[in-house]
Amino acid sequence: MSDSVLVSRDAAIATVTLNNPTRLNALSRMAWIELGEVIAQLDADDSLRCIVMRGSGTKAFAAGADIAEFRRERANVDQAREYGRSIASALHGLARCRHPVVAMIHGVCVGGGLEIACQCDLRICGESSRFGVPVKNLGLVMAYAELQGLIELCGKSGALEIALEGRVFGAADAKAKGLVNRVVPDHEVEGEAYAAARRIAEGAPLVARWHKKFVNRLMDSKPLAPEEYDESFACFGTEDYRIGREAFIAKKKPEFKGC
């Protein structure tokens, strides 16, 4: 592996850094593949409770795919299909990852960078952050896997506006469109993102995983199978439910175990 995607760890919270600081953290084809692999590894880690996704430095979350290599790596339909598979795989990996993912967004968050942010579970950005998907100027489209995340956050109308006009816009506009959960002063982005991650990590970990799984499941219109419906009640058999209920009654802070 190269160092295009970095991982660090502090107790139950992992931080994943998109790392190409001289190019606003633009993602090469290899970076998309590595992002997918990194998320798959973190997904498998039972001791984890939350992932924070960020860009290297504070100029950009990520500027999208690295266009400089398109002549070589995304030059025709066949290459693009393969390239698109790597993007879709990374995006699906984020959505399917058991652990909640918080996007810490500094600065530029456009194109593929915004597509990554859309697949995180919570998005916190700074007042000077910039958003958009100006691919209409490149003559290329967002594939279905990329559009889906945009539609889930800002609906048909927001997705059409972003795709058709191709404007780059600010944080207040992104908030109004539903693209981000919270806008904070630039110097508070890191603090607020980790505060959100800690709030998540302090909750019962299985509950977080179930909530993420259930919300994603309901985005699919297929009727629930009886065993899926039943999974809603499995939490009441966990040790953490006993801990949480008794802590509430005793007016104490619960210390969850993840079982």
Next chain:
Amino acid sequence: MSDSVLVSRDAAIATVTLNNPTRLNALSRMAWIELGEVIAQLDADDSLRCIVMRGSGTKAFAAGADIAEFRRERANVDQAREYGRSIASALHGLARCRHPVVAMIHGVCVGGGLEIACQCDLRICGESSRFGVPVKNLGLVMAYAELQGLIELCGKSGALEIALEGRVFGAADAKAKGLVNRVVPDHEVEGEAYAAARRIAEGAPLVARWHKKFVNRLMDSKPLAPEEYDESFACFGTEDYRIGREAFIAKKKPEFKGC
């Protein structure tokens, strides 16, 4: 029946009160069952045009399920499945009730209280109202039937934020997330909720029922059957259509009959 859910009536508008004022109107298992029964009775009443749902007093709409009884009533998976059936039945009953339901939200509206509000057709709250679903601190999850309403109002992103962070937040935040239709000064909540109910009650009653039915139908992605499509035009055979059309042309206020 106990007095955990009260009903009063003023002409075509019924008021349903969640009544447990010493515990912020928290709902016991019996209260969930009674709520379902009360809504079923009101649903069957052809003379009704609108229901207003509120909590007793002005400190709370409802604080959610009554956790004090969980050791006895929601202590394991089997009890929780049964308990969950009572919640789902009350929530579905509100969604399927023919008559529009306006939630008049004073103060605390969290957990199961918010789930009830989400199944009403209009939500009006005061500036000091507080919202959230902090069940991640209890070690339990919102079941599918409970998450569905949250997703319908505030999308995947809002539902994930509420479930994963478990924060309790204010009225402006609730409005931005799509949880409430209107925020008014605290002392105007009651007036505005009844004003909305009167606006609804003054319209053609069958039209209100059809609109509620059709909007809920479209939340299901299953294609419309021909007879469902056709039901869109049944209104043009009603006496109320003749009354409304002629009143419009005569620039008078229509007096609808509900037939």
Next chain:
Amino acid sequence: MSDSVLVSRDAAIATVTLNNPTRLNALSRMAWIELGEVIAQLDADDSLRCIVMRGSGTKAFAAGADIAEFRRERANVDQAREYGRSIASALHGLARCRHPVVAMIHGVCVGGGLEIACQCDLRICGESSRFGVPVKNLGLVMAYAELQGLIELCGKSGALEIALEGRVFGAADAKAKGLVNRVVPDHEVEGEAYAAARRIAEGAPLVARWHKKFVNRLMDSKPLAPEEYDESFACFGTEDYRIGREAFIAKKKPEFKGC
């Protein structure tokens, strides 16, 4: 054809005008049919890159269906079914039209006027614009085809509020509900709508058509067929992709050809 729907053209941008200025551009049954026909003709025109939809003058986008003719044209269930087919056909035509459509909204945009605006891809209105669907006062309902567009823009909650209360409300409220993309001072509505149309027309035309097609496709929950999935990558075989990519690398403005 009458002159109830006018078309003009400036290079790659066509303007469609709902033209009944003495009646706030209310649409007669014939106007609905003509709107459908006009959109079908523009849809077939490969040289077009964007359509701007507006009302004649600046008092109204459109006040809805022309109620004055209802006694004659929409007097019973059978007539209403036929009338409804003309509305649905015009609305579907806008949604399915290959070219992006920008709604330039001056003044009144209610009833059928709002339903038309909802089927456009971008909505720009003035600060004094007014919105609503007060058909509950007429004793008639929005049919499924009419409700669908409202739900896609403002969700279950917004659609229920608009249908059940039947209020007419202002531009800020419409923005908060998701009904419009942008509110600008009244005298800037025309300028901003054409600026948006030019931003769209300057992008690669096939990309705009694909984005519109793909976003609309994803509003249907049916799984994608392999050939649909594959269409996402067809753009990488176009001349416009080569033009866009090379212009980006050369830091020049691309001149797209539409092939």
